[in-house]
Amino acid sequence: MSKRALHVHANADTLNQAVADQIATLSAQAISRHGSFFVALSGGSTPRRLYQLLSSPAYTDHIDWPQVHIFFGDERCVPHDHPDSNFRMADEALLAHVPIPAQQIHAIPTDASAAGDNAASYERVLRDCLPHDNSGGWPQFDLVLLGLGPDGHTASLFPDTAILRERQRAAAAVYVDKLDAWRISLTLPTLEQARQLLFMVTGSDKAEIVRHALQPLPDDAILPVQRLQPGGSVDWHIDRAAAAALADQATS
Numbered sequence: 001m002s003k004r005a006l007h008v009h010a011n012a013d014t015l016n017q018a019v020a021d022q023i024a025t026l027s028a029q030a031i032s033r034h035g036s037f038f039v040a041l042s043g044g045s046t047p048r049r050l051y052q053l054l055s056s057p058a059y060t061d062h063i064d065w066p067q068v069h070i071f072f073g074d075e076r077c078v079p080h081d082h083p084d085s086n087f088r089m090a091d092e093a094l095l096a097h098v099p100i101p102a103q104q105i106h107a108i109p110t111d112a113s114a115a116g117d118n119a120a121s122y123e124r125v126l127r128d129c130l131p132h133d134n135s136g137g138w139p140q141f142d143l144v145l146l147g148l149g150p151d152g153h154t155a156s157l158f159p160d161t162a163i164l165r166e167r168q169r170a171a172a173a174v175y176v177d178k179l180d181a182w183r184i185s186l187t188l189p190t191l192e193q194a195r196q197l198l199f200m201v202t203g204s205d206k207a208e209i210v211r212h213a214l215q216p217l218p219d220d221a222i223l224p225v226q227r228l229q230p231g232g233s234v235d236w237h238i239d240r241a242a243a244a245a246l247a248d249q250a251t252s
């Protein structure tokens with residue numbers, strides 16, 4: 001049975017500080033447990049400041065970076081130097097500034113003409129590089145960082161897309177009609193197998209979707225993020241603005 005914790009922070013800065021501290025703790029626990037820290041980074045705009053904080057002197061000495069293995073929760077099908085690339089954002093904010101061996105940074109390939117080929121290639125990397133010490137032999141992350149979109153998507157698990165039904169592949173390609181774009185994403189089972197999921201959501205524009213996402217499952221159509229049946233721990237870190245529609249807003 002998974003453990004879920006909600007942390008409401010005064011603002012994005014205190015949220016990022018708390019998340020950075022939790023990541024430092026999780027990395028030490030993982031490295032102590034199996035010698036490495038396997039983490040999937042989130043894309044979008046919310047985590048940029050967190051990544052910059054993690055690359056600051058306060059954390060460069062607190063995380064054993066040479067033992068960290070970086071993956072991505074999802075990627076846009078654009079070159080890695082494209083402004084929309086999740087890899088580019090993480091590289092500029094964090095990866096270029098910390099001593100992680102290059103062979104331990106696994107960008108999702110976006111070079112093949114078919115997104116499905118890139119997704120299959122990424123799945124092979126997941127299965128080759130990640131520990132599988134769980135009953136299903138599924139590749140298992142120590143930590144997956146996630147955001148929440150205004151439609152309830154997380155990673156690139158968008159509403160009404162086929163990837164929500166994918167239970168065989170660890171990663172898959174998904175065509176998102178409303179974006180008129182292909183994405184590559186970890187699938188629900190891969191997120192569910194992770195030891196720790198950590199959501200970061202900030203801003204008043206996310207208040208309504210946070211209320212919907214955190215409410216008990218309704219009878220009507222559920223959000224992609226509500227389809228998750230995590231086996232590990234789930235921490236939601238939201239700021240007060242994103243918590244505005246929640247009944248009880250006790251701040252961490």
Ligand code: 6PG
Nearest residue numbers: 043044045046147148149154155
């Ligand atoms: C992406 C992300 C996506 C993101 C949410 C929230 O590639 O865009 O993986 O799931 O986390 O859309 O995005 P913001 O942080 O920009 O609000």
